[in-house]
Amino acid sequence: MSGLKPARIAMAALALMLLAVSPARADWLRAESERFVIYSDGDERNLRAYVQKLETFDRVLRLFMGLPMEQAPPRKFPIYLIGQQRDLARVLPSAIQNQAGVYITVEQDIFAVATRSRNDDSTLLHEYAHHFMFQNFNFPYPAWFVEGFAEYYAASTIEPGRVEVGLYNENRVAWLQNGQWMRMEDVLAGRARNARGDRFNETYYPLAWLLTHWFMGDVERRAAMQRYLADVGSGGDPVEALERHTGLTPIALRDALRAYMRGRIPYSRVSHPFPTAPVAIERLPRSANDLLLINQQLKLERGSDDGLIEQVRQLAARHPGDPFAQLVLGRGEILLGDPQQGETVLNALLDQQPDNVEALQLLALSRMKGASEHPEGYDVAMGQMRGFLQRAYEADDANYYTFLLIAQNRIGEPGYPNENDLAAWELTYIIAPQLGQARFGLAQALMAHDRNAEAIALLEPLANDPHNPHNAAMVRTLIARAEAGLNGDDADALPWDEADGEMMDDGEFD
Known part of the structure; x- marks a missing residue:
């Protein structure tokens, strides 16, 4: 044995123990596929599986929405996967306890941060469904359907060789079984917040999920939903339109939903052979x-x-x-x-x-x-x-922030907005339709060219935004100006606020 003294041997053993229980922080990996750029400080095998799941989910949405399966968006969606919930505060200091992640749309980036989970990716799938809807559909859906769509598809199970859509959402059903239901008139009208306007009613998301599931669970009801959405999208009252297309009053709808929830909720098993997504992975610098x-x-x-x-x-x-x-x-x-x-x-x-x-x-x-x-x-x-x-x-x-800066730089300059300015705003919007400022800026420029009908169509999807009532109210003000035939000269004075995005937690989204 060497000449080490017992005290030094003990100290060396302690150091080895500390190294064993406190491993060095893993380096970040960057994975890039056709539709996503995902950062993770976890292991490479799980990261590859995660990318494949999201690529499959995108194709599932395309399959159900009747979109070309192999069409890729103009911008890849960045996601930051974190191992600890407390790491979320490094991005969003205002993050609350148990918050699973956040979806953020700001001028410099559009991205999501989410905690890694082996068993439940529904929060991130919910957010991507929103991202997907804004990317592919410029339509003024009612607020309940915006959330119900995301909830319906977020409950999907995506495993190698097995994809199931429209599954029973135990968390949402628990809220419905134990909480006091909102009035269906309020759900349909998009009145998701309480009297003070400072939080969502606890059964709003569960009811949006259940209502969407009820419509999607039957061929005839699905056809009625399409007629209902078209009616509301063209200006129909969302409560009155329900009875026109289903024959149900809000009270009768509530009874139908309760009965539906007590029965066997149908789901779809997808047999489409989704391809394996090529994934390139690199290790980022220690910085x-x-x-x-x-x-x-x-x-x-x-x-x-x-x-x-x-x-x-x-x-x-x-x-x-x-x-x-x-x-x-x-x-x-x-x-x-x-x-x-x-x-x-x-x-x-x-x-x-x-x-x-x-x-x-x-x-x-x-x-x-x-x-x-x-x-x-x-x-x-x-x-x-x-x-x-x-x-x-x-x-x-093809970088939307470059076009946004080009467009913003021209505001207030002589001749603004000219055709080049319109082109800059249009490219910003095409690449990043999820960015409220892109829609707002393009709409204002269109109004200055007396293209008010186009501006209204562009703004209407924002008017029902349940996550940012301040911006939704401001959008409705601009829509009213456009409907009155006014231009957008003073619209830049309206206090647009790019929101933190939709926060993801265990049960509620805000």
Whole structure:
């Protein structure tokens, strides 16, 4: 035996024990498939299986909606899979306890964060169903159907060789069995919140799920649902339309739903041979361990620092010369700290990576803000901004944020909105129809060209948004202006608020 003393042997043994119970944090992996970009700090095998499940789910939705099976969206959907619920606060500090994830649509990104689960992916499937609906259907569905659609398909089981759709949702049924049902008139009319307007009624989502399931569970009722949705979409009252197309009053509908829930709820087994999705996986640099989720928080642009910029500076300092750390530091400085220092960092990054699209976009954003704050250098700053956006477009000609910045830059300029401005807004919307600001900005530009009917059609899906009543009310105001034949000149004065998105938790979505 060596000359180690007993105390040193004990200390060495303790160190080995600590290493055994406290493994080093796993590096982040990035998986890319035809429709998704998924980040995970879990193992590679589970990540591949997760990507395959989501690719299959997209095709299931396409199959049921009658869309081309192999058609891919113009933008891949980013998802961040986290192992611990507390990691969600690194993206969304206001996250509540037991919240399983969040779906976020803001100007700089549209993405989801979700905790990994071996047995229940319904929360993420719910959010992707919303994302899918906005991507493929520009129709003013009633609010209950927007949620019911997502709930219906989120209960699907997707396993290798087995796909089942429309399954019994035990969580929703439990709420219906134990909670006090909302009035069906309120469900149909989209009145999901209580008298104070500060939360969803506990049975709103379960009833939206059950009503959708009831309609989908029978061929005749499914046909009636199509007629009902078309009626409501063309302006029909959602309560009166129900009786027109089903013969049921709201009270009779409630009784029918209770009876339906007591019976055997039907589901569909899909036998379509869905293909295996090719997946490319890469390991991200160690800087991602410190900065990947915080980078997403920075994109929310909440204005208040709360010490975040100092945290970003300290974490970036751990990775000198690392391109991703430079990008996050540059973003943090421009949005929360010293914009001049941020530009210095990002210009240094462009020396290494001349086609870094995010760095180019951030420099354009910084120049845009600088131009508004320093009128004496306006022309120079705007020229520099246009140069950065031109380079960003040349590096990636299908990035919605580049087109959004191009369009926003022109607001208030002579001749706005011209045909080029309309084209920029249209491209933003085509690539990112989930972004409320894309629809709102395009609608305003269309109204300025006396294309009010097109603007109304574009805005109507937002008017029933149950997750952001402030924006929904504002959209209805703009629709009223368009219906009155007014243009959109002063619409930019309306206080649009890009929401945090729809939060996912154990039972309620908000």
